[in-house]
Amino acid sequence: MPSLIEELRAAIGTDNVLTAREACVAFECDGLTAYRHVPDVVVLPASAAEVQAVMSICHRLRVPVVARGAGTGLSGGSLPVAGAVLLVLARLNEILELSPRRRLARVQPGVTNLAISKACAAHDLFYAPDPSSQIACTIGGNVAENSGGVHCLKYGITLHNILEIKVVSAAGELLVLGSEMGDAPGYAVAALLTGSEGMLGVIVEVTVKLLPRPERVELLLGAFDNIDACARVVGDIISAGIIPAGLEMMDGAAICAADAFAKCGYPTDAQALLLCEIDGNRADVGQQLERVMNVMQAAGATHLRVAADAAEQLRMWSGRKSAFPAVGRLAPDYYCMDGTIPRRRLPEVLREIAALSAEFKLPIANVFHAGDGNLHPLIMFDAGKPGELHRAEECGSRILELCVAVGGTVTGEHGVGVEKLGPMCKQFSAAELQMFHAVKHAFDPFGLLNPGKAVPTLARCADYGALRVHGGQQPFPHLPRF
Amino acid sequence: MERDATEELGERVRAAAAARTALRICGSGSKAFYGRPVRGEPLTLTDHVGIIDYDPQELVLTARSGTALGGIEALLAKSGQYLPFEPPHFGPAATFGGTIACGLAGPARASAGPMRDFVLGVRVLTGAGEVLRFGGRVMKNVAGYDVTRLMVGALGTLGVLLEISLKVLPQAPGQLTLTFELDAAQAVERMNDWALTPIPVSATCWVERRLFVRLQGSAAALSEARQRLGGEELPAAANFWQSIKEHTHPFFAHAANLWRLCVPAESPPLDVLGRTLIEWTGAQRWIVPADANIDLHATSAVAGGFATRFRAVEARAEIFSPLPAALMQVHRELKRTFDPQAILNPGRLYADL
Numbered sequence: 001m002p003s004l005i006e007e008l009r010a011a012i013g014t015d016n017v018l019t020a021r022e023a024c025v026a027f028e029c030d031g032l033t034a035y036r037h038v039p040d041v042v043v044l045p046a047s048a049a050e051v052q053a054v055m056s057i058c059h060r061l062r063v064p065v066v067a068r069g070a071g072t073g074l075s076g077g078s079l080p081v082a083g084a085v086l087l088v089l090a091r092l093n094e095i096l097e098l099s100p101r102r103r104l105a106r107v108q109p110g111v112t113n114l115a116i117s118k119a120c121a122a123h124d125l126f127y128a129p130d131p132s133s134q135i136a137c138t139i140g141g142n143v144a145e146n147s148g149g150v151h152c153l154k155y156g157i158t159l160h161n162i163l164e165i166k167v168v169s170a171a172g173e174l175l176v177l178g179s180e181m182g183d184a185p186g187y188a189v190a191a192l193l194t195g196s197e198g199m200l201g202v203i204v205e206v207t208v209k210l211l212p213r214p215e216r217v218e219l220l221l222g223a224f225d226n227i228d229a230c231a232r233v234v235g236d237i238i239s240a241g242i243i244p245a246g247l248e249m250m251d252g253a254a255i256c257a258a259d260a261f262a263k264c265g266y267p268t269d270a271q272a273l274l275l276c277e278i279d280g281n282r283a284d285v286g287q288q289l290e291r292v293m294n295v296m297q298a299a300g301a302t303h304l305r306v307a308a309d310a311a312e313q314l315r316m317w318s319g320r321k322s323a324f325p326a327v328g329r330l331a332p333d334y335y336c337m338d339g340t341i342p343r344r345r346l347p348e349v350l351r352e353i354a355a356l357s358a359e360f361k362l363p364i365a366n367v368f369h370a371g372d373g374n375l376h377p378l379i380m381f382d383a384g385k386p387g388e389l390h391r392a393e394e395c396g397s398r399i400l401e402l403c404v405a406v407g408g409t410v411t412g413e414h415g416v417g418v419e420k421l422g423p424m425c426k427q428f429s430a431a432e433l434q435m436f437h438a439v440k441h442a443f444d445p446f447g448l449l450n451p452g453k454a455v456p457t458l459a460r461c462a463d464y465g466a467l468r469v470h471g472g473q474q475p476f477p478h479l480p481r482f
Numbered sequence: 483m484e485r486d487a488t489e490e491l492g493e494r495v496r497a498a499a500a501a502r503t504a505l506r507i508c509g510s511g512s513k514a515f516y517g518r519p520v521r522g523e524p525l526t527l528t529d530h531v532g533i534i535d536y537d538p539q540e541l542v543l544t545a546r547s548g549t550a551l552g553g554i555e556a557l558l559a560k561s562g563q564y565l566p567f568e569p570p571h572f573g574p575a576a577t578f579g580g581t582i583a584c585g586l587a588g589p590a591r592a593s594a595g596p597m598r599d600f601v602l603g604v605r606v607l608t609g610a611g612e613v614l615r616f617g618g619r620v621m622k623n624v625a626g627y628d629v630t631r632l633m634v635g636a637l638g639t640l641g642v643l644l645e646i647s648l649k650v651l652p653q654a655p656g657q658l659t660l661t662f663e664l665d666a667a668q669a670v671e672r673m674n675d676w677a678l679t680p681i682p683v684s685a686t687c688w689v690e691r692r693l694f695v696r697l698q699g700s701a702a703a704l705s706e707a708r709q710r711l712g713g714e715e716l717p718a719a720a721n722f723w724q725s726i727k728e729h730t731h732p733f734f735a736h737a738a739n740l741w742r743l744c745v746p747a748e749s750p751p752l753d754v755l756g757r758t759l760i761e762w763t764g765a766q767r768w769i770v771p772a773d774a775n776i777d778l779h780a781t782s783a784v785a786g787g788f789a790t791r792f793r794a795v796e797a798r799a800e801i802f803s804p805l806p807a808a809l810m811q812v813h814r815e816l817k818r819t820f821d822p823q824a825i826l827n828p829g830r831l832y833a834d835l
Contacts, residue, residue, distance in 0.1 A: 101678070124678075152621065181744050181745070186802070186831070189813075212679060238541060282680075283703040344539060372620075373621060407619055407620070409623040410625050412620070412622035413624060414624075428625075431614055442816055442818070454626075
């Protein structure tokens with residue numbers, strides 16, 4: 001360790017290498033606070049060249065490295081690892097280039113997601129992916145986790161909105177992947193690195209695609225007295241040839257919790273509601289809005305409202321965006337799951353989740369990205385009561401198994417990290433997991449980058465875990481979660 | 483037609499791996515011209531066919547790789563849906579798998595995005611003969627590394643595609659193509675101007691001093707855009723875009739040496755003697771150089787892009803722009819990972835992959 005610390009200090013400056021416990025404790029966890037480890041060494045490089053220097057030293061000394069952006073991730077992707085250097089990229093926080101004409105921004109990894117859209121707003125452009133933590137989360141972390149948000153159905157996830165990334169390899173080499181045009185010769189290595197959770201390289205620069213802001217945005221709320229009918233409407237809207245910018249669903253429990261919390265005027269007697277945002281060309285939006293209203297009416301909507309203006313849109317969204325903390329007030333603890341399923345299976349999966357809720361005697365609220373089939377069931381429990389924690393974990397496992405069984409995935413947007421190593425064993429065969437390890441080996445033969453995350457060892461294929469929130473205390477309580 | 487040839491294909495690959503025999507993966511051969519020549523025993527996928535799953539409201543289609551691309555597109559059209567990246571067929575019997583392995587996109591690429599954006603999952607045979615599944619049939623999925631998209635455009639050098647799941651989209655209610663007489667520099671500027679607006683442009687093309695722009699949307703949106711843009715309306719526009727996508731437009735006749743350059747969209751006309759056709763808001767430039775021996779890899783690099791010798795008279799020439807050494811090393815490692823005996827389409831993409 002002494003020679004490591006000395007070398008790191010020589011490379012990036014004494015002040016940028018933290019070893020005192022009181023300084024390092026600030027980095028002991030990310031958004032998954034149930035897991036904590038105080039790092040031994042935290043380094044804060046200020047440039048891509050300094051990241052390369054850090055990686056070269058660690059590679060030569062065979063010291064593992066965990067990269068971290070803002071630490072808002074929900075699956076423990078930047079949880080410190082014993083014996084590893086924690087590489088914090090927050091100081092690489094400059095927008096290097098913003099070209100409205102070329103519709104792109106070249107930014108350092110520590111720039112926050114929202115800062116990009118703010119910087120280009122004056123040019124009537126925006127960066128599409130909007131994870132709920134967007135005021136705090138960094139673009140480097142977004143790429144590492146392939147983050148989503150509420151507008152994925154139409155605009156895609158991070159993968160679809162980045163053009164080029166610069167990555168420092170485990171050995172300290174700089175790789176440029178993709179290009180300003182989005183394509184590049186050879187294999188799609190940029191896509192492989194996107195969502196690789198810091199296991200294959202450290203992202204030191206990102207070129208993002210900027211889109212012209214839509215001319216018109218409409219938000220429609222439809223309420224139903226029957227959850228099946230509401231779930232079927234999701235498919236009906238898409239069958240009508242419409243791709244909404246956002247299509248979000250909440251069940252009765254979530255509606256009441258959100259309305260009590262945000263006072264957003266939701267019909268609290270409804271069993272389910274849909275928020276449908278339509279944006280784009282002015283004339284197109286008008287036609288699509290009418291069609292969606294017809295679809296909802298035909299499906300027996302008990303309540304239908306189009307937000308009159310931007311202020312009402314914000315109010316309608318506020319309930320949905322505060323649904324997590326709102327549910328947090330209903331029970332001392334909750335688990336948030338993140339499975340994705342084929343959309344047409346929504347009605348039966350929701351029925352099955354209700355049955356699991358009854359079986360485990362634990363209330364479950366459902367708030368989710370219905371358009372993408374990305375579920376976020378919130379299992380409420382009280383860790384103070386003997387056996388409830390275990391029951392909640394068991395119930396969560398069953399929900400993820402259900403997602404895999406109907407042809408879905410255990411994580412739609414939060415990542416595997418340390419949290420879903422168990423469920424990964426359900427989704428992939430031993431041979432597939434071995435191939436993931438082989439891909440890791442191709443980039444990082446000594447296993448130095450974020451060891452132990454994202455892909456379970458075959459021996460590990462055992463217990464499950466999930467996001468646990470205690471006493472209504474969310475990680476980053478000031479951030480809306482959706 | 484429906485046939486699952488996974489078993490036979492697996493046996494063939496495992497036997498080839500044991501004997502270290504190179505395999506040349508074949509569909510209908512419609513894109514056999516693309517890439518470097520491969521020597522090897524043919525591994526034919528045209529008997530591995532069938533739509534496995536398609537539900538229009540799901541926007542996801544899963545099919546076996548030997549399935550005819552034309553059949554898939556016809557099936558989608560029945561439900562008013564389509565493949566948003568508009569892949570070229572380059573032959574009447576083009577297969578689904580070959581299309582994905584080549585990774586080529588048509589005129590809509592600039593507005594819809596590249597093919598890999600729409601590929602959700604694959605089932606592949608590795609060079610060791612293992613059948614593995616990556617990704618899935620859902621829109622959002624971050625479990626495991628994105629091996630799925632690594633297979634797109636890999637020209638079969640990392641695995642034999644068995645099944646592919648794609649995201650598809652509903653067709654716009656209407657389309658309209660307008661044309662303008664402009665020189666290349668003006669056309670590129672105009673394309674980029676439009677890209678900054680909410681005008682629903684789905685494709686652009688400049689050829690023979692004319693700029694063509696295809697709009698899509700509701701009748702109201704189209705008539706509004708028509709007024710805003712001016713220009714002349716092109717009758718039978720679908721035929722024109724088909725001819726651009728499939729290279730049957732007269733520009734591509736007598737193009738024994740055809741280069742595809744991918745450069746920053748706003749790049750001025752490139753300084754190459756010969757004929758040029760511009761697409762994708764200026765980012766894709768087809769060039770038939772006057773000098774058949776010219777090498778445009780360097781020209782494209784100077785412009786900040788890369789080049790592909792798309793159709794070449796001389797089969798041995800380097801087809802794809804060279805990669806930096808460190809990135810080439812990553813490619814070699816990936817090849818070794820998925821195809822340890824280097825038996826799958828060896829050399830089709832680069833000499834040592």
